[in-house]
Amino acid sequence: MILLSQLINGVLLGGYYALLACGLSFMFGVMRIINLAHGDLAILGACLVFFIADQTGLSPFIGLIVMLPVLAVGGWALQRWMLERSLRAGLLVPLLTTFGLAIVIENGLFEYFGADSRSLAPYIGDFAFDSWAITDNIYIGELAVLIFAVAVVLLGGLKLFLNYTSLGRAIRATAEDADTAELVGINARAVYAVAAAIAVATAGLAGVFLAMRETFSPYSGPTQLIFAFEAVVIGGIGSLSGTLVGGIVLGVAQTFGAQINPQGFLIAGHLVFLLVLAGRLVVGAMRARGGMHGLFARRP
Amino acid sequence: MTLLGVEQLEARHGLLQAVRGVSFGVDAGETLALVGANGAGKTTLLRTIAGAHKPAAGRISFDGVDVTATPAYARLRTGIALVPEGRRLFAGMTVKENLLLAAAYGRSGHWSLEAVLEAFPLLQRRLNSRAGNLSGGEQQATAIGRALMTNPKLLLLDEVSLGLAPIAVEAVYRSLRGLITGGTTIVLVEQDIGRALSVATRIMCMLEGRIILQGVAKEMTREQVTEAYFGLQRSRRNSS
């Protein structure tokens, strides 16, 4: 019974990881950029909502509505002013510039907010710890279920958006071949900027849920980046439904790892990630490109 | 009426100069065939007209407007569409998605999904196949269809018969004749001189980035074009 309870918690935690990983995967799928500032942008979103809640007493859910457009615009600007230029300089340069940005963001947040761990939990009242009793031994947290549901809706919605709207198709076309996309009338620069806006806004959304679930500090970003990356790689880079699976695998592994040792939470996650990588090598499914499959077809 | 005007156009690939000071015009309703050996600069010229390649010098005007600085996506909306060499379909998307995508960002007009399927009936049963899984002929039809969906005033076709089985080439050209009689202005690159002479109203021959011969198709002989194609004309002129 305890095992089942752990499993359910692990799966729900996986929903959070999928949500966190969504933007990272999306940005890689469209622009072939792995954004090393992804985790710090999530924390930036959390800090913004915390600031609003702290200053005005507004519910974090209202703060969210303010924060999401701000981060979307931030993502748009990030693409226009930094990533676009980075990409022109070579495939590896975005790694360097986003790493630099990560350092600036986390230390900037530290300068303003200090090193204290904070949480949004006090601002959402009982919702932070309310849970439904399934049986006498199994409780599932309402917040965890909400996060999981948001992740499913977001990933599913994004998939529908990409498949059934003309902007979605334009994003897929640009991801596949930006030069040719321009030849059918698509403004690839604008598409990239929209994709970056979506990716950064979803990072912020995940950050806010992190802040509701537990505590965070200005330096929490890198850990979140690593979790997101692990979920993406486990699920297969570029695949949105794979990201949900990857998040769940990571969440379950961490939850069970935590039973063995206090550090086991993190160790189990990293080990599962490395095992999946090694497993792909063994079965040879991970060809030279590094196991990219799914939503975005390879470039010719 | 001149639809497309090209003046002293130069285009480079790094240090290599692919197009060297080319000037010509295309009238509405005309079909201009561009012939020349590999590396003569035909593809670069078409890509520069479409906006996919930045010119090093010169001017391109379309419909009376200078479009030299207009990016490719915006040039498409003024009515220039390119069917690129190698077709360049979005392989991960279905035929229908490839076509609808172009319609969403192009101009409005006569060409719709139905009209394209009427012009290329072979696409009818492949609508929901991934473009990457089509045969060469079907891919080429999709590529032309995709360009038509943007309702161009000027259609640029780069080597539409390259890599196709003879029967597929026939099918593609049968559809093209339909377009030409329908009044679409076309500039096409074609390696087969005989075919170029039969389909085009005007022929332009390129050699090493320059136009070496141009004229009305009906008034030219296959021999004339072949000589220009291989640059024999110049050596003969030099020796005389």
Next chain:
Amino acid sequence: MSSKTGFIVERWTRLSAATTVIAAALLIVLAFGPLLFGANVVDNLTNLFIYVILSVMWNALAGYAGLISVGQQTFFGLGAYFAIQLSYHGVAVYPALLLGAVVAALVSLPISALMLRLRGGEFAIGMWVVAELAHLLVVLDPLVNGETGVSLLALTTFNPDTRRDDNYWLALASMVVLLAIVFALLRGRLGASVQAIRDDEDAATSVGVKVMRGKWTIFFLTAFGCALAGTLWLATSITFQPNTYFGVQWTAYMIFMVLVGGLGTFEGPIVGAVVFFLIEFFFGQTGVWYLIGLGAVATLFALFLPRGLWGTVEDKSGLRLLPVGYRLRVPGPEQARAD
């Protein structure tokens, strides 16, 4: 020497010969450092040598093999950890410092088997995961006392002055040897092949460059170099705190030094290390603003001066101070006539 193609291939120029002489003279002066400088200068120079090692190692990986790693602190930390382990198991302390780096380099073998299959950003964060995992596993060792850390007690038996001088010489020698290895590797066949990998991996594979072996050699060398830097850092600070040694800030420093100095040049990372050393010396006390500055400057260099300070000077002036690689020169009119 000239060939029929009309190009001149040259390796040594008069300038590079002169620079080599000056560099050698500088090294001789540095070799007598503890006899010439005060304790403070010796300490600072020791740190500078460690920075140079880190910078040159990261550049070898990124600038020559095209591998951007965010996890080289793995080896920095593991080197120090193994040195402590060896010392606690009775190995004399200075040999333990060297051996610790060797053991950490050996650990890089299984890691490279997995990580070198990854490309671009996947390799970058993959290495970060490895660093985090190494950190967590080291903390499990009871000897380390969790995040509190442990001291290399055997070192405290030395007289502080002797220890300072020994550390200085060890760091200087390590730096010189590692620089020489990188220099030799880059001048040889490996240099040409790893640069081919960096420029285009698929093309390099197709012309028969042994991509994996080139990457693997560089990865192993840089793992050893970073581990040696870690044990040297341990020798100067004596205490081993996992959080510090496995921290991603080391990567931030390395990226800063290499980007500012000049990615993919031999001299650039050395220049970058000196710049970093000076900035830390003057602004290190400003804490968080210092870190924000490092991140911002590194980003600006990547965007606007991608060849760094040294690379830009090289490109603008055509200077090559050290004879790494060959230069192709189109002969001027006089030379052409002379042919």
